[in-house]
Amino acid sequence: MALLCFQSLRMLRSGIRCMSQNAQLVSLTVNDKTGVATLSLQRPPVNSLNLELLTEISSALTEATDNNSRGLILTSTNDGVFSAGLDILEMYKPNLDRVKEFWTKLQETWIKLYQTAYPTVAVINGHSPAGGCLLALSCEHRIMVKNFTIGLNETRLGIVAPPWFIASMVNVIGQRQSERALTLGHMFTTEEAKNVGLIDEIVQNKAEGTTQAEAFIQKFAKIPFQARSLTKTWLRNKTVESLVKNREDDLNMFLQVVTQPNAQESLGHYIQSLKNKATK
Numbered sequence: 468m469a470l471l472c473f474q475s476l477r478m479l480r481s482g483i484r485c486m487s488q489n490a491q492l493v494s495l496t497v498n499d500k501t502g503v504a505t506l507s508l509q510r511p512p513v514n515s516l517n518l519e520l521l522t523e524i525s526s527a528l529t530e531a532t533d534n535n536s537r538g539l540i541l542t543s544t545n546d547g548v549f550s551a552g553l554d555i556l557e558m559y560k561p562n563l564d565r566v567k568e569f570w571t572k573l574q575e576t577w578i579k580l581y582q583t584a585y586p587t588v589a590v591i592n593g594h595s596p597a598g599g600c601l602l603a604l605s606c607e608h609r610i611m612v613k614n615f616t617i618g619l620n621e622t623r624l625g626i627v628a629p630p631w632f633i634a635s636m637v638n639v640i641g642q643r644q645s646e647r648a649l650t651l652g653h654m655f656t657t658e659e660a661k662n663v664g665l666i667d668e669i670v671q672n673k674a675e676g677t678t679q680a681e682a683f684i685q686k687f688a689k690i691p692f693q694a695r696s697l698t699k700t701w702l703r704n705k706t707v708e709s710l711v712k713n714r715e716d717d718l719n720m721f722l723q724v725v726t727q728p729n730a731q732e733s734l735g736h737y738i739q740s741l742k743n744k745a746t747k
């Protein structure tokens with residue numbers, strides 16, 4: 468309690484204010500001097516995206532909008548893992564009602580993040596496979612700490628990246644590089660990611676990443692907010708609309724693919740291999 472008060476006092480002095488008071492799996496703060504919000508994923512051990520974490524991310528994005536944020540930095544409290552992607556346990560031997568809600572929440576979160584009016588920067592301070600990469604790809608700028616990996620590795624798990632995951636990558640690195648990366652399920656090192664344009668900057672650590680992210684958002688200070696946000700909407704509209712118009716079909720396709728016996732078998736083996744690795 469004393470520590471909490473001390474931290475709050477220190478944050479207040481530096482102009483940092485806590486939002487999302489009820490959130491447990493994310494923290495949302497805003498710098499009152501710059502208007503920039505920071506959304507940090509904090510679901511141990513690896514920020515895997517389950518229904519509850521997605522719900523909190525989605526609510527935080529709305530709160531940042533309601534608070535008229537000038538920009539948003541998306542990062543992780545775990546220096547080592549940005550996000551392990553979708554929580555595989557949500558997809559393995561799923562409860563039908565819950566897995567439907569899970570996928571619908573994922574769609575909602577992506578749609579919101581992909582078209583925020585404010586500029587978004589991912590400070591990728593750890594590994595970022597699959598759904599973690601999707602979150603980063605949905606931001607406007609990506610800054611990554613060295614010595615980690617990022618990519619859409621779904622084919623390696625025997626599952627398929629849905630069309631909107633693919634479009635998010637194509638929009639950043641183009642058709643040719645995406646085709647190679649997605650079919651192989653390639654995880655790029657930080658250096659490789661920079662070389663193909665999957666990330667924009669390499670930094671030594673999260674603190675440097677945050678400074679660079681603030682500098683990126685600051686570039687828009689003199690650009691009228693509405694003009695900027697409408698331009699972003701129009702640039703991204705085709706990609707978003709292709710999911711918005713087909714949410715039900717996309718959900719059904721997901722359910723069909725993920726419940727296939729061979730997909731379940733692959734997921735089961737994969738969970739076991741992760742557990743074996745963790746106990747070594």
Ligand SMILES: CC/C=C\C/C=C\C/C=C\CC/C=C/CC(=O)SCCNC(=O)CCNC(=O)[C@H](O)C(C)(C)COP(=O)(O)OP(=O)(O)OC[C@H]1O[C@@H](n2cnc3c(N)ncnc32)[C@H](O)[C@@H]1OP(=O)(O)O
Pocket residue numbers: 512513515547548550551552553554555556594596597598599620621626627628629630720721722724725738741742743744745746
């Ligand atoms: C025609 C078709 C059209 C349309 C298609 C439609 C639908 C397609 C169907 C499905 C698409 C589904 C899309 C899925 C996208 C995803 O995001 S799948 C998830 C992919 N994620 C990964 O592969 C990451 C796996 N994890 C790791 O590589 C490492 O954990 C990581 C590098 C992130 C961190 O390493 P480290 O710090 O060493 O941690 P550990 O490996 O020791 O892990 C700690 C514990 O966390 C558990 N864990 C790790 N990742 C996950 C996860 N994603 N979900 C759940 N749990 C995870 C791990 O088992 C350890 O648990 P333990 O402590 O042993 O209990």
